[in-house]
Amino acid sequence: MWDNYLLYIAFLGQTFVISYYFPRKILDKINKSMAQHPRIDYPKLYPVADNVINTQLKTFKLFSFLVVVIGIGILAISIVNRSEDLIGWDDQAVLVCFVMLQYLPILFLGTQGYYYLKLMREQNTSEHRIADLKPRKLLNFVSKPLITTAIISYSFCILTVLYFIKYPFDGFAGLINILGVSGIYAGLSVGIYQKLYGKKRNPLQTSEDRSFETTVVIKLLVLTAICSSLYLGISLILASMDLRDLGNVIYSVYLQAFIVYVYQVMKFDQVDYSVYKS
Amino acid sequence: MKISVNIENTNPLFTQLIEQIKKAVQDDEIGIGDALPSIRQLANDLDINHKTVAKAYRLLERDGVIQTKGYRGTFIHQNAKENSIIDLNEWVLTELNKTITSFRDAGITESEMRIAFNNLISKRQN
Numbered sequence: 117m118w119d120n121y122l123l124y125i126a127f128l129g130q131t132f133v134i135s136y137y138f139p140r141k142i143l144d145k146i147n148k149s150m151a152q153h154p155r156i157d158y159p160k161l162y163p164v165a166d167n168v169i170n171t172q173l174k175t176f177k178l179f180s181f182l183v184v185v186i187g188i189g190i191l192a193i194s195i196v197n198r199s200e201d202l203i204g205w206d207d208q209a210v211l212v213c214f215v216m217l218q219y220l221p222i223l224f225l226g227t228q229g230y231y232y233l234k235l236m237r238e239q240n241t242s243e244h245r246i247a248d249l250k251p252r253k254l255l256n257f258v259s260k261p262l263i264t265t266a267i268i269s270y271s272f273c274i275l276t277v278l279y280f281i282k283y284p285f286d287g288f289a290g291l292i293n294i295l296g297v298s299g300i301y302a303g304l305s306v307g308i309y310q311k312l313y314g315k316k317r318n319p320l321q322t323s324e325d326r327s328f329e330t331t332v333v334i335k336l337l338v339l340t341a342i343c344s345s346l347y348l349g350i351s352l353i354l355a356s357m358d359l360r361d362l363g364n365v366i367y368s369v370y371l372q373a374f375i376v377y378v379y380q381v382m383k384f385d386q387v388d389y390s391v392y393k394s
Numbered sequence: 395m396k397i398s399v400n401i402e403n404t405n406p407l408f409t410q411l412i413e414q415i416k417k418a419v420q421d422d423e424i425g426i427g428d429a430l431p432s433i434r435q436l437a438n439d440l441d442i443n444h445k446t447v448a449k450a451y452r453l454l455e456r457d458g459v460i461q462t463k464g465y466r467g468t469f470i471h472q473n474a475k476e477n478s479i480i481d482l483n484e485w486v487l488t489e490l491n492k493t494i495t496s497f498r499d500a501g502i503t504e505s506e507m508r509i510a511f512n513n514l515i516s517k518r519q520n
Binding site: 250312 | 395396399400402403415418430434436439441467
């Protein structure tokens, strides 16, 4: 029963951190940034009307609030029914589905940001375009030890899967685990490549700001790769020891720690806003 | 070192790139052996066609200002400083002017010159 309580606490933490703490902090940062850089002084920062921005932010807030309600609902049903698993279903399945749900508001905000930058590009009338005459290399943005860790954690995951192929346990999915983690690594590599050599999304961004943003995004992508392969390896080991529930708790704590880290590295106050002046 | 292009300028974009890279070499803003961004990176950063940057790099390589080392990338040529002063377009104009003058002196008409020139170019392309 203790592991159930542990999972409930982790689930509550996950609901709070990803769908309450993070959205609230993001909204605070956006509102603070808008208050410090008003439309009248920084017209290029606002390609759309204020009411459009406010509606989008309200939708994000509402969306996140609904997810919190669903999370608390799941927890309440599980506690009231004293079920072995969350809402009487499979713990891992509930956790994965709920995480997807939790990321939907963040995805919504990301999509709005994408269109926002697209409008900025369309409204940019400057005839001059500037670029750095210096090649961008992966190691300019992320340290060698971090890359090495990503490779080691991937190898650890592959070796763990190969070991369990030889000595399988009940419910082991086999080679599909390698396919899954390799798919994640491939997807993240494409993301890193795009960030390094892809099109400049914000036409007004200074090269210093772009470099800072690239560093943050690439670090996060490499960390995601490390976390995903480590998690898979650890969860396989725990599953073989019949400690699946502990694996779910670790998964939940992982996600929370990741989101807190993401928030820590997002620094809007260091952005050079002078480029958005008229 | 930054590079900029003016998309409304009558000077073609590839020429703007060539001139600025040559000037940067002459002013020691970029040194011998320094790496240049890839075609894709520079084209995406400037939001211009990849072919434009590729053309600029190709002409800079022809002029001996840069050199491409396979997958390792593009670098400033060791004789870049001397080579960046030479203007091959100017040299072509001077040589052609001399040739046309001598043809005219021999009584060759302009249309005959054009036909001969086009024939020669087509022959070389084939």
